[in-house]
Amino acid sequence: MGVSLYYTARRATPLTGAELAAVGQAADSSNAGAPFSREEEGLYLYDRLEQGTVLDGSTKLPAADERAVPSLVHWLAAVTALRRAVPDADWTFTLDDYEIEWDDHTGYRLPGLDD
Template sequence: MGVSLYYTARRATPLTDAELTAVSGVADTYNANAPFSEDEEGLYLYDRLDAGTVLDGSTKMPFADDRVVPSLVHWLAAVTALRTAVPDADWTFTLDDHEIEWDGDTGYHLPGLGD
């Protein structure tokens, strides 16, 4: 059984063209530079969105123990960049059922992960 990150941004107004470009750039950059991009899932942004949802996606974490921490560090930075690209939305970010808290200074992180 796998573990995944889930990220959602909600607001009343759709993404602007500039935000769409920024989100696409973040996804392209982080997917291309992923630590294990050859055989792991990257930022997967859903095409079908519920009303009021402007961004929705997931990323499956690797099964191999030696890949989990580098992958988490990378994808936490990626979702931080997504949130920066769409700052005025209501964001939800979880590792399966565990909510990952936003920190205005450091973005998304998990205590002890980057040590």
């Protein structure tokens, strides 16, 4: 059974052209620089969005323990970059059902991962 990250940004106004470009660049850069990128899923942004949702996506983490932590650290930074590209939205970011907290200075992090 796999573990996944889920990320959603909601607001009343759609993404601007500059925001779309920044989101695309963040996603492309993160996917290109991902650990184990050939074998694992990257940032997957959904095409079909509910009304009021401007960004929605998921990333499945690798099942192998030795690959899960480096991948998780990488994807936390990637979703931090997405959020910084669309800062004025209402964001939800979870590791399955566990909500990952946002910090304005460090972005998304989980305790103990950087140790």
